Amino acid sequence: MTPETLIASWPSDGKARYGKEIIRFNNRLAETGLFTDEALAALLDRHPRDRRDFCTMKKNPPPGETWIAGEAGDLSGAEIVQAVRTGALWASCRGAMATDSQYRPVFERIMGEFSKATGQPILSATASVLISGPSMGIFFHCDPAETMLFHVRGTKTLNVYPRTDDYIPEVALEAILLKENLSDAPWRDDMAAGATPVTLSPGESVCWPLHGPHNVINGPDLNVSVSVEYSTPRSAMTNGVFYTNGLLRRRLGLKPHSRATPLAAQPLYWLAAKALKTLAPPRYNAETVHPRQFDIDLSAPGNIRWRPGCGPETLDRAA
Ligand SMILES: [Fe+2]
Numbered sequence: 001m002t003p004e005t006l007i008a009s010w011p012s013d014g015k016a017r018y019g020k021e022i023i024r025f026n027n028r029l030a031e032t033g034l035f036t037d038e039a040l041a042a043l044l045d046r047h048p049r050d051r052r053d054f055c056t057m058k059k060n061p062p063p064g065e066t067w068i069a070g071e072a073g074d075l076s077g078a079e080i081v082q083a084v085r086t087g088a089l090w091a092s093c094r095g096a097m098a099t100d101s102q103y104r105p106v107f108e109r110i111m112g113e114f115s116k117a118t119g120q121p122i123l124s125a126t127a128s129v130l131i132s133g134p135s136m137g138i139f140f141h142c143d144p145a146e147t148m149l150f151h152v153r154g155t156k157t158l159n160v161y162p163r164t165d166d167y168i169p170e171v172a173l174e175a176i177l178l179k180e181n182l183s184d185a186p187w188r189d190d191m192a193a194g195a196t197p198v199t200l201s202p203g204e205s206v207c208w209p210l211h212g213p214h215n216v217i218n219g220p221d222l223n224v225s226v227s228v229e230y231s232t233p234r235s236a237m238t239n240g241v242f243y244t245n246g247l248l249r250r251r252l253g254l255k256p257h258s259r260a261t262p263l264a265a266q267p268l269y270w271l272a273a274k275a276l277k278t279l280a281p282p283r284y285n286a287e288t289v290h291p292r293q294f295d296i297d298l299s300a301p302g303n304i305r306w307r308p309g310c311g312p313e314t315l316d317r318a319a
Helices: 037-046 077-086 104-118 170-177 189-194 233-252 263-279
Strands: 023-027 052-056 068-071 090-093 124-132 137-141 146-153 156-160 196-200 204-207 214-218 223-231 294-296 304-306
Touching: 023 146, 037 077, 037 090, 037 124, 077 090, 077 124, 104 124, 104 223, 170 233, 196 204, 223 233, 233 263
Parallel strands: 068 294
Antiparallel strands: 023 204, 052 068, 052 090, 090 124, 124 223, 137 214, 146 204, 146 223, 156 196, 156 214, 294 304
16 A cells, blocks of 8 residues: 655754754655565565675664674575564665665655655665664764665664764765765764764654764664665765865865865865766775674574674673
């Protein structure tokens, strides 16, 4: 069944607040039937193997805690969903909302509604289907693109932090945009005080300003969410500034200040970034950054079977 509109409860002042504040609204994705255990199992079965990501981490991870990548081997989608539900696991069908023939029409509809609600043209958009277990999380990071979360099942808390040099220094943001790392951002414990927590129940959604660093902690249940990355003309300009300045800093030793770049000058940076990306595309390979350290195994503690030489003692995966 497909509901008439997929976005609900968009605030009347949402357009004015967009890009400046955290905005909460609702989604009706659950009503599409695409996020039941059965639908998710079928998606995991048909989604290309190289675009499925599996990871584990310490339960209730502190914001700076990182994650460890693994593989699901020949497990069926249903077995993977079961392993996530009862283990210390997190599974993602990367880009599935934009590429899968069943999910894509729904994604196009909801992004169309979002564009209308915000008044922002969407230049490009992709989204992953995230299935994560009790007390799992996502470490403190900053995404290069505009991001938002359509939450569908379970409960989780998203913590959003200020977009200032104290929380995400310009050098760190440039490194993310230049793909020197994934989206890792340096964490200090005193930054916890700056968090704005957003608790999400089934059917709730949230978007927050570009480059707002964040981390996520799940409640005690299976979580299903859609994590969206998109770009607008405004975010493309801003990222052009950080990208170009990142190269100027690294190649020419300059000390630019991207956050102080006047709006009128941003198109020039955007054009420069476009040209630089063509001349010297960033090199990056997630496989080498996060080597596979475990296999999902329903008979192992936390459903994690460590590969030889892997398995840090510090992780607590007691069910
Ligand atoms: Fe994120």
